[in-house]
Amino acid sequence: MTIGELGLETRDGTTLDSLTAGVSYTRLAGNEHNVFSDADTEFVFVEIELN
Numbered sequence: 001m002t003i004g005e006l007g008l009e010t011r012d013g014t015t016l017d018s019l020t021a022g023v024s025y026t027r028l029a030g031n032e033h034n035v036f037s038d039a040d041t042e043f044v045f046v047e048i049e050l051n
Helices: none
Strands: 003-009 015-021 035-036
Touching: none
Parallel strands: none
Antiparallel strands: 003 015, 003 035
Protein backbone atom coordinates (compact mmCIF):
# COMPACT_ATOMS: atom_id res chain seq x y z
CA MET A 1 0.00 0.00 0.00
CA THR A 2 1.04 3.59 -0.46
CA ILE A 3 1.84 6.44 1.92
CA GLY A 4 0.85 9.94 0.84
CA GLU A 5 -1.92 12.46 0.36
CA LEU A 6 -5.22 11.90 -1.37
CA GLY A 7 -7.74 14.54 -2.30
CA LEU A 8 -11.36 14.13 -1.27
CA GLU A 9 -14.16 15.91 -3.12
CA THR A 10 -17.32 16.15 -0.98
CA ARG A 11 -20.46 18.25 -1.00
CA ASP A 12 -18.64 20.61 1.38
CA GLY A 13 -15.63 21.10 -0.92
CA THR A 14 -12.22 19.55 -1.48
CA THR A 15 -9.76 18.52 1.24
CA LEU A 16 -6.44 16.69 1.37
CA ASP A 17 -5.99 13.78 3.76
CA SER A 18 -2.84 11.81 4.52
CA LEU A 19 -2.90 8.03 4.35
CA THR A 20 -0.27 5.86 6.03
CA ALA A 21 0.24 2.17 5.26
CA GLY A 22 -0.92 0.04 8.20
CA VAL A 23 -2.99 2.83 9.79
CA SER A 24 -6.79 2.79 9.43
CA TYR A 25 -8.71 5.77 8.12
CA THR A 26 -12.45 6.30 8.64
CA ARG A 27 -15.23 8.61 7.51
CA LEU A 28 -18.79 8.92 8.76
CA ALA A 29 -21.37 6.63 7.19
CA GLY A 30 -23.28 8.09 4.25
CA ASN A 31 -20.55 10.56 3.41
CA GLU A 32 -20.49 10.78 -0.41
CA HIS A 33 -17.00 11.43 -1.72
CA ASN A 34 -14.71 11.17 -4.72
CA VAL A 35 -11.07 10.24 -4.04
CA PHE A 36 -8.25 11.46 -6.28
CA SER A 37 -4.47 11.65 -6.30
CA ASP A 38 -2.33 14.39 -7.84
CA ALA A 39 0.84 12.30 -7.45
CA ASP A 40 3.02 11.44 -10.42
CA THR A 41 3.08 7.79 -9.32
CA GLU A 42 0.42 5.14 -8.75
CA PHE A 43 -1.38 5.33 -5.38
CA VAL A 44 -2.68 2.03 -3.98
CA PHE A 45 -5.16 1.68 -1.10
CA VAL A 46 -8.05 -0.55 -0.04
CA GLU A 47 -11.50 0.90 0.64
CA ILE A 48 -14.03 -1.13 2.62
CA GLU A 49 -17.58 0.12 2.91
CA LEU A 50 -19.77 -1.36 5.63
CA ASN A 51 -23.53 -1.06 5.25
